[in-house]
Amino acid sequence: MTDPGPSASPEQAAAAGTLAARIALKQRAGGILVPVVTVVFALVMSGIVLAATQHSVHTALVAFQEIFDGAGLNWIFHPTTNLIDISAYNLSQTLLQTTTLILTGLSVAFAFRCGMFNIGGQGQYFVGLVVANWLGVDFAGMNPFAHILLCIVAGTLAAAAWAGIAGVLKATVGAHEVISTIMLNWIAFWVASWLFGAGGPLQNSTQPTVPVSNQVSSSARLPDFWGAQGFQGVHVGLFIALAAVVVFWVLLNRTTLGYEVRAVGFNPDAAAYGGINVKKNLVRAMAISGAFAGLAGALDMLGGTTNYQFGQLDIPFSQVGFIGIAVALLGRNTALGTLFGALLFGSLLYGSFHGLGSSAVIQPELAGNLTYIIQGLIVLFIGADVLILYVWNSRKKLRRPPANPAQPAKATAA
């Protein structure tokens, strides 16, 4: 891991008991081992479910191989840039999924590093998506570079402002960010449903009865860097997402802002004592967190998997903001970890929905649900640091300082 992660002493911070501090402790204790063990455990558990319900261990093993192939990961055995090759095509689609998940993962991770749980990535994603669609449709015929920039910047800023509401509420009246972001999620959900629904302001102007938006004009579409005629290619948003990973790392580890954000995440009281404006940093961290999710939404609208438009009926099935939680937790809220987490979940999502979707091994619909099970198990077990530490303790004598119940985890009280 090149990402050094939090630099303050994790043991001391853990005594203060904030969520970020506990995660930092786990990072020191488990290294890269914890997420790997969690993933393997989740895969084995879901494999047991598969084997038990299909009455065959062999079927379960083949199903996992199909997920692997379906995600295009078998591409490494015979690399080619020709999308007509099925493994290359599958890989390109996995990369599209990964692009979105990198950004929603970074969104959750950034808030975590400030000691906050941004569960509202889904709503912020919708805000970025809606704004990008609105501007992408309305300013047709602009200079493509200016148009794309306008859509991305506006979508990102709008989502930052949307998430900033939760930050302001937390900083001013102490409203818990989990509750406020859940509420903001559903408000964004229904407003987007209204905007794209029949009779809504952003609904398709040529087919008034179809609850789908207009297509983003060609001047606002992101160019593909890996594509072929008749295929959905991989757009340059992947590089924007990779750049965002670098920005995340630099922002957090090499700037005053990042130092203050992490300090507040470890221990708000100590940070305040050290002269850091805690309230300002809560709002700032939440807004930056929302910006990442909004960027994901904007990129998905301008390129990506939505075919340049979005429908009312697509909204309930969009889960990328929530999967970002699993991505960030698995990556232990570091830049590089989030990147790998996004790649794993991107592969799982595409591989199970589409790889198994065309196979005869198990019912296609089972596979998609299997991904939810794996995701749930990963989130459930990654949060159980005591269990993982216990396993770790039996290997290496590392004593966890007793948690002080008088100063409990900040991010958990609802």
Place this chain on the structure above:
Amino acid sequence: MSTWAARLDNPLSARLRDPAATGALGIFLGAFAAFLAIPPIEARTVTWPIVVGIVAVALGIWTVSRGRRRLGWGAVAAGVLGIALGMLATRSSTENLGSAFDATLVAQTFSFATPLVFGSIAGMFSERSGVVNIGLEGMMLMGAFWGVYGADKGGSWVVGLLVAAGVGGLVALVYAFFAIHLRSDQIVGGTGVNFLAVGITGYFFVELYHNNPVPNGVSLLPNVRIPGLSGTGFFAQAIGDLNILTWASFALVILAYVVLFKTPIGLRIRACGEHPRAADTVGINVYAIRYGCVVLSGILVALGGIYLSEGPQGNGSFIFNMTNGRGFIALAAMIFGNWRPAGAFGAALLFGFSSALALKLQVYSSSAATLFQILPYVLTLIAVAGVIGRTVAPAADGKPYVRQ
């Protein structure tokens, strides 16, 4: 008691000039302004809503000038909103109004509120004992699916209820182990439960029913017909034909209040949620209480879930991810109701009313009805922002306890 005595001693006029009273009256009049134009009053001119609304605004301004700013601005907002809604209502036709505001609106409010009542009381038990249960959504979904499965295989809705409660309790037990013994972060753990429930119910829905609706003829939760209340009267339509779980939800609210606030066990539960160390010191088994409460919460919210699939709206069929955020609304209702049974019941009714009204608003415009769905969430956001009085969570809510 002394404040009550002091209030009784004051002359009536002084009490009426109290800013708290004028502010509350202003908010009430603001709401009343909107109701003047809809049945059963149905004022057909715009005059009366405007007059009443202006009185509400005036009272609000008076209250603000007397120092109760929050309450005063609330009354001003209620007055303005009342005028606007009143004007809207007078412009629409009486038939549309009549179909939107009738006794079935009451019945549907109760129907939409039922799962929310179960969910919010469930969340209350868990959080009063000090464990945040964001996994309500997932446990509700489990109840919805396994309840229908139980009713289908067992041949009776009673079996369905038992299976739903059992599965809900089991999931809650697993979550409790993570939250209490493993001291896992409770928000993260609950989020995991939610994902897991979507996956498990979706997986077995495909596996057992091949994504098709459950076969016809599944034994449904019965409605309770009140003898002597039938026909087309207001009360007959409003409460004459409610579901058995709706009645159970009313009873649950009273029961929850009695248990939490009038019994020794309730005192113990609240002690564990406020100050687990002190509770431990006097010999209360904090872990046992928390386990019990979380499992109870899983059972209750699963009963809310089975209402969705086996109740009058679900009609015995499960749909992928059919809770669609109701567990979160239940959580919001609990917070809105300030972690108290009566408050949560009121909030659940309010949210149920807005859902029922959104359904009725389809006659005007389906797009407006969609937008209307945001009301519960906006209200909750306003509530947590502290505009309508500050909500206060139990002090040790969400904080793992380590025995010493």
